[in-house]
Structure formats: C-alpha cells, structure tokens
Amino acid sequence: MRKLFLCSAVVLVAACGDGGGTSPAVASLSVAVPVPSLPVGQTVTLTAQSVSGDGVAAPAKGVAWSSLDPAVATVSAAGVVTAVAPGVATITAAAASQTARADVYVSGGSVSCAATAASAPAVGEVRLLAGSERSALCLPAIGTGGEYVLVAFNASRDTGSRVLLSASGERVVPVVGAPTPTLAPPAGELLANRAPAPLHMDNGAAALLGSAVPDTRFHLALRGRERRQLRDRMSGAARVRASVRATPSFSLAPAAGASAASGLTPSGAAASLVTVPATKGAQVRLNTQSSSACLSPVYRGGRVVAVGARAIIVADTTNPAGGFTDADYEGFAAAFDTLVYPADVSYFGEPSDVDENKRSVIFFTRAVNELTPANSESYVGGFFFGRDLFPVAANKSENYPGCAGSNEAELFYMLVPDPNGVVNGNRRELAFVKSVTTGVLAHEFQHLINEGRRLYVNNANDFEEVWLNEGLSHVAEELIYYKVSGLEPRSNIDATAARSTPRRRDAFNSYQGSNFGRLRAYLTNPEGNSPYAADDSLATRGATWQFLRYAADRTTGDEAAVFKALANSKTTGFDNVDAVFGGSTLNLARDWAVAQYADDAGIGPNLRSSYTFPSWNYRSVYAAFTDRNGNPLPFPLRVTAVPTTGSVQVTLVGGGATYLRFASAPAATATVRVSSAVGGPPEPVQMVLIRTR
Template structure:
C-alpha cells in the first residue's frame, strides 16, 4: 500500500542526498543559564553533581561571612561501572581557556615492561581459562598426577615452567628440582641447575619459616584457604632458573624483572594434568653472577621473595575461591591485583606486629612497592583507570588498585581490628561475584558512591585543620606524615612529601582540563572564596566545551573544606 503523500523513488533519492549534504548537527555546549540553584553545603559536606540536568553548570553561592574565607574541593570523575571508559574534561570558572591539548596524547599511557605484560597475561588467562595447549570446552577434572615421591627434604621432582613471556605455544621448560626445606604448609624446591653460591640451607629454612608461620597465616586469614588438588597439604615454592631467564639481562636492567608468579593452569581442573597438578608458586633464584639474566644477589632474594609470595598466594586463593569452589570466573584483574597488593601490606604489618614494631626493614620491603606505586598514581591520577579489564596497567594502576582496596577495608570493615578487616576481605574473595558487582555487594552501596567517596578521601583524609567525615578517611595510613618519614627511613625513591597536589585558585579563575578514566579522580582543584565574595559558577564539560556524554556517568565531586 502506498500512502497519498509518498514521493516517487527518484525524488526520495534526491531528498536523501540533500539531507546528507546538509551541515552536521554540532554537539550541545555546556552553558550556565538562569535557574541553576546554588550549592548549599556545610563544612565537611560532600556532594556528587551530575552535569546533565544543568547543562554542566555548577553554581556556588556568595560567601556570607565577612571575616572567614570559604573553600571547596572539586574532583571530576567518570563513575561508570563498565571498564575502560574515558572522557576529556574541562572545568572553567569564567576565565578564558587556552586551547585544550590533544586528547589522544593524554590517553596514551607509558608502555608496559615485559614483566608487567607477563603478569597481565597470566591474570587474563585465568579470566578466560584459555591456557596453553587447550582448545574447546574444559575437560573433566584430571586425576592427580603421580610424583616421584612425597614432598620431603631431598625429594626430586620434574616441573613444567612457562618458557616464554609472550609465546605460549612453545613447549614448557622441564625443570628438575630438589626439596630443600619442608614445613607444615610450604615446601621449597630449588632448581638442580641453580647457579653456584646461592641461598644456604639456613637461608632456605628461614624463608620457609616466614612463609609457613607468618605469611601463610596472614593470607589464609584475610582471604580464605587455597585448594589442595594434589592432596599433599603443601604449597610448593619452586625457585628456578626458568623464572630469571623469562626476562633478558637488558630488559631486566631497563624495565625490571619477574620476582615470581602463580599460574592458574596448575590447579585448573581442565588442564592441571598437563601442567604441575598442584599448588605452586614460581620464584626467581639467586644469581649474583648474572649468569641467567641480570644479577640477583642472595640478599635481594631474601628481601623480595617473601613479598612476592604473599602477593601471588592471594591470586592462588582467589582462583580457588571463585573458580574451583564456586564454579565462577576469576576475579576482575583490577580488583584481583588490588587485593594482592593489599596482601603485601598485610605481610608487612604482620612482620611488624610479630617483632614488637622493631623490624622496620622488612616492613619497608613489604610496603615500599605499594607506596611507590600510589605516588605514581597520585602524580597524575587522571591518566590511570581504576576499573580496567584490558590488563592491570602499569605501576600507577597497581597503586590506585591498592589504595582502593585499602580504602574499602578502612571504610566498610566493622572496626579497625585484624579480625574485622579479614571478615570484610573474605567477602570479596569468597563469592561468585567479581569486579564492580563484587564491590557493590561487599559494601552494600552503589559502586559510583563508593568511588566518589574514595576520590575525595585521597586528598582530605588527613588534611591538616580539617576533620574529614568518616566516609572520607583512611584509618591505617596518614599519607601526609608517612611519605616524608618513609622517604627518610625506608627509601629515597619515595617522595619526600605527599604526592597528590590540589591546585588552588579563586573560583572564577578555575582553569583545568585533562582526561577522566573509569573510577579514578581525574584532578584535584581547590576553589577559594574570600570573605563577602560574590558567588561564582563552574562549567563542567568535555575539552571542547560540549556536554559530557551520559554514558560515562560523569560526576563532579564537591566537598566544602571551610
């Protein structure tokens, strides 16, 4: 049926061509129009503003005090739960802006080191269960593979170890190793071809004791139990040349090394029989002569391996709890990594508590990486996503993941005791849920609200002269005090002052732009208002002045400081 107003086919084509040749519709610009209500916040009161209903306009009232200044903290943020969302942003307080820098340049992160790429791929394989040598659907649970004997001192076994950082089609390296120290929960095997002058029996027994009596208990209390698919009741620590040789000497010196790792295929029922069919932590081996890669002296092994163990053991526990026990997916990479870096901190605190606060050297070893990574993140927070499934990113992303988990524990644990903290972190590991849904269920509030509060807490938690609301506090770290102290006593690699800077300017003079990535506070801006100063407005838009897309769930977090 043809309606009476239908056009002939030729005229339809002409009309369509004319329509397509017209000027494109320009994006709607952010603008301050009449009718936007001014914010009315008391000191210490936060709010998160959706720019959509007001076309990006945020209005601040006149300062009613004739003697006191007013101050607000502004933090733009993408709060979408979908990973990898990003947007340019601009905050304009009435002063003209120079041209925004190319957004593409701001979106390019630093290239990942080979070691970081390897760690990303291990976690991605856990998420997809796409392990080397496997195709199609997962097979039935494999029977425990026969070993050459019980895991007692002197026993010899052959292990399969990944032989390449990137090419997983290559056959694994077969490593013959000998049990050198065996305890209640941990057995240390050492490569039979280890370089000379490595760790002594006493060194290995000391490491095993730390694993067995302190770090094992720390992780299992906080996260739950590991699996035991081989029935030996032990976690194997394999110290092998094969880990050192995964990174060349030149890459090791330029970008870093692999201290150790957990490989999910060893305990995944679909492929475990093709690998080592048991709970295994791979560790680098002492090589002071640099015969395998760059030099790793005995002192470094004794310092680094316990930190790596407590980190990777959380990954092992998480895989057991999510995948093996509950039949779900492995935890999202960003949250999984945050939990493992939190485990590093827990190991340091356990050592400090066990020595009456005297072993600050080993405490430093456990928390140095977390504090260093957090400083990298805070140095430019807008460039680093919190919620990211493309990998865990670089060191800065590890830093924000640790900070977020640390904040979650401080904010939502019932109290500040170890038991209360462990009860909360077990909620995150012992569940089918992953990622943002896991956080929402563990905290009992919307993920967007949690990251909004976290973004503000990063700067105001221990702000001098200001009492942060309970929801905006870290309870176990006072970072403004910690950084100068740890710079002096732990490592000069740490900044000597608090690394998160909030730029201050009068409200009408605000002029800041950059990039927002999912979950992270993009920038920290202080808006100052003198006594009796007039009200002002701030436009929150993308870098071109257009309205921000609702799909990224943009928010401008505002907190009145005074």
C-alpha cells in the same frame, strides 16, 4: 544534535539448560536505558530483552527488577525507575535464570545561583553537586573568604573512555591555606609515566633495590592466558576432581616410574614428573613453561631443600652461583608456615590440595629470572600459574580434555639471586631477592587460593578479573605488614607509628613500601589512572589496593569476612564488588576519590567518615619517604589550580578523578564553570565540592 552518553548494560550469560519444552532456552538477557541521565524526581521505564540459544531476540518475560542502590534510584516491578538522589544506581533484571545489570545516572534537579548562595558549605563539608551546579558553581560571599576543592570523578565502568573537561573561574583567587597550597607540577614534569620504585622510610635499604621494579606486563599476559586457555576447562576439571574425591584409590599423578625415562636429573637419579615428595634431598622435575598453559612443557630439575608444615621448597639444580643456602630456604619455609599461610588463609580461605599433601610447592628457579630481558628496568619476582591446579589426564566421561603442562600441585615459581648477572646480564643481589621473597609469596598465595577455590569449592565458571585479583594480592602483602609490625588496620597509622621501632620501620620497608610506591604512581596522575583499569599497570595496582582497603574499612565487623567474600565469589569484577559491599562500585569509587584529598587534611569535624581512610594517614606517611638521594618526598596527589584568568583542561579516563583547587576572596562571590564538548560535564562525571577553609 546533542550527543547522548548512554550507559551500557552489563550482560551476564549462563549456560543454556535443555529447555524442558518447545521454547528455546534463554541464553542471555540485556537491559536498555533510554536516557543518558535522570533528574531527581523523574521516572523512566527500562526494558529487558532476551536472546534465545538460536539467536532470536524478544522482549523478556517475567522480569524481576531490583535496585542495588535504592537511595539513589528505585525500580518498580514493571521496570519503572524513580530518581531519588544524585549518583549512580545499578538496576538488576532477572528472568529465566539469567541476570543483567545497567547503570542509571541520576543528575539532580536544577539549582539556581541564588539558592546556592543562600547556603554555603561548612568547612569540612562534602557536597555532591546537582543540576546547574555541576557546570556553574556559584559560591556566596563569606566574610573571611573560603577555600575549596572541586572533585570531578568519571563514574564510567569503561576505563578506555575519555572525557575532556574545561574549568574556569570568575572572581576566584589563589589558595593560601593548607593542605597542599603548593600545587603539583604539570603532568609532563611528573614521574607518573615511569615505573615507580618501592618507597622506603628514612631511605632504609634503598641501596638494595637498584633500579628494578616489578614487571606487571608479564602478569597481565599470564592472567589473560589463563582465561583464554583454561576457562573452558574449569567445569570439567571440577568434575574430575569431584570423582577423585569420591574414589580414594584413584590418583591424578602418573604411576610410579612412568616418567622415569624422561625424568633424569643431572645426578642421574630418577625424578618424579608431578608428585613432589615432602622429603629433603628428593629430586623432582617441574614444568616451568609460562607461554602456554597445557602445551609444550619445559621441564627443569630440582632438589627438595626444605620441608615445612605447609611448604615444600625446591631449588632448581641449574640456578646461578651465589644464591640461597639451605638455611635460607629453611627460613622461607618457616616464613610461609608462620606468616604467609595463616594470614592469607584467614582472609581468603583454605587453599585447594590437588596433590593431597597439605603443602604448597615453592620452586626457586632461574626460569623466573629468564623472563626478564637484558637491560630491563623491571623484574618478575615470582608467579603462580593456574594450570598447575588442573588434572593432567583427559577424562572423556567428564568431557575434560586434560592439561599436559600441569604440575598438579599448589605451586609458585620464584626469583633467585644472580649476583653475577649470568641470566641475561641482569644482576640480582642476594639481599635484594631475599628482601622481596616473603611479600611475593603472600601475593602469589592469594592468587592460588582464589583460583583453587573458584575451581574446586565455589564452582565458578571464570577466573577473577585482573584488577580485582591483583588488588587482593596486594592486600595480602599488607596483611604480612600488620602481622610483622604488630600494628592493626583501622588505626590510622602515621609516620610516627610506622617507624616507632626498627622492627616496624623494617616491616614497612619490606611489605608496604611497594604498595605505597604503586599508589604514588596513581596519585601523581589520578586523571589518567583508575582503580579498576584492565591494563594492570603499577598505578592501577596501587589504586586498587587502596580502594579495597578503603572499602573494607567502611564496613563494620570482621574485615576478614569481607575479603573472604571477595575471594570466594562466583562472579567477577564489578559484580563481585557490588554484591559484597551492597551497592554500586562506582559510588564507592567516587567517595574513595574524594577521600584522597579530604582524609587527614585538617579540615575540621564536619568531614564525614565515608570520606576518610581509617587505616592509614597517607599525608603523614608520605612525609617520611625519601628519594634515592635522601630528599623528602611531598604528598604526591596531583592538584590543579583553577586559574584567575583563562581556563584549564583535564582529561578523565573511566574511574579517573581531578582535583580543582580555588578560593573566594573575603566578602566576595565566586563562580567556577566546568564544561565539555556537550555543554556541562557529561552525566558519567560526578562533581563533588569540598570546603577546606
């Protein structure tokens, strides 16, 4: 029996109302798609099912249907979907204040070899394959021959899914023309499974880095901890904050002196538990516990070492020797005021102000260093923990249980220098920590803005999904690069521009090298990585950053408004991206995957702008990178040759792509066949042909 690949509905559940009548309120809504795919011109009727608060399922009544992608498939008021063009259409059903979505895969009609041979694609043309072309691509004879890339993209939201494809060719020959005539080595020879080091132009400052790379495992666990331990407190915290704003005399901070007995600093002076005064020299105590949001606080003593217009810098009084001076801390306060704050606020919105001091607290503490075990190749550069935005005290009238571990302040925790390796034997040179601090601040400030606005401005009931949240924070790092370098988005920055002055080269090395390093980890294994994976790997982060940059570049008008919309949504993940960009995230990701190969590849004027990266010339920029030994690095996109005999196998995760390169001989036809366990490529896999010569 043929195995069917059914798409699954995305169910959005809202809180039940009181019903207002005898019928139980609808608690959830789901959509069933009865076929795995729909050929162009065909129709299928979708059904919606509701589940009441007491668990009773029934056909949904009064359903309003809509398509987010009418160019791919339309839907009638009765739920009848009509396939219009190949792709993925996201269909939305709304009823009884509930919403559900489902993806409909449109496969296109059958195309014969004869029909294909009659119209060869032009050089630079990108063709979305349909029908039989997906499994048996027949290319016509061309006088001088032709060269092609066949892109297979797994348009599944489930990044845990795996699709095994086999590709073979008939009368294909090896490629000889640019770009990438020399194919990437086999996956086993790549560095894809190793942590990617930040890349530096001209080997500049590479000696500062050692072997350490950022540790994403800690942040994945932290973001998961926020959702598990704080999500149910969000609505109560918002109600408490609203009552605070309505009652000026009410304060969330403990009464003066309430914690003095337990708040002694090493000098013996009383320290406040929550409030951090904007007074240089003031002693404070802050909870640095990262294993629990609200329980078992671990307090550290700190001294206010610098005060800016938007930042209060606090240094842990037990930091290792050989660290930052007060002048260094003053510099970080100035960088936050003049670089980080204006850049992030203009793109993501104003931060919350739970302690009503119009500043963020930046705590440089060895507690961050302690998060990295001995002999680790990674490090934690800093973090933001959403618990610090929650009120400490419980409030029964607002059904809020409190969060005893909260510092009740906009707060970051930052890595400190440790040149002697006092903490777990891990040496952290001052120059290295200083070089990454401003970028980390920009990154973590986006998290703070995002979560604060979800809590207290947009009244969301969940935190953003990790992949999108981290991607936005890597965009924040890129914003600092633009501000420091003087270059702008959508200017196709190449290596010449990026290193045209020492200032621009240093700006890249400080604020963009890490993004390109993470992206390289993705490009060396695009089959096994995805821009929307839940694993929070460095490769995922690199892909997500580039995907968001690409998506914003495709829009018209002010890109800051695009990113602000993403950071100010009540929805999360796919639903957020769908709403902001007005279509299926999967189709957008497919076009992004095509651009990985097509952009700046010199394949002629027929290439549509939707398959380009307007902000960056990645092929040029990567040519300026060197490894730690000063050797130039090739463009890292992994490309697989369609063999002249036999076949090649690739496995695609959801959101993964493979690039199959082949050529046809002069005046000869060529055929490429792609198969899977169910015959041709299963419908979540979209096949795209690029002619390169």
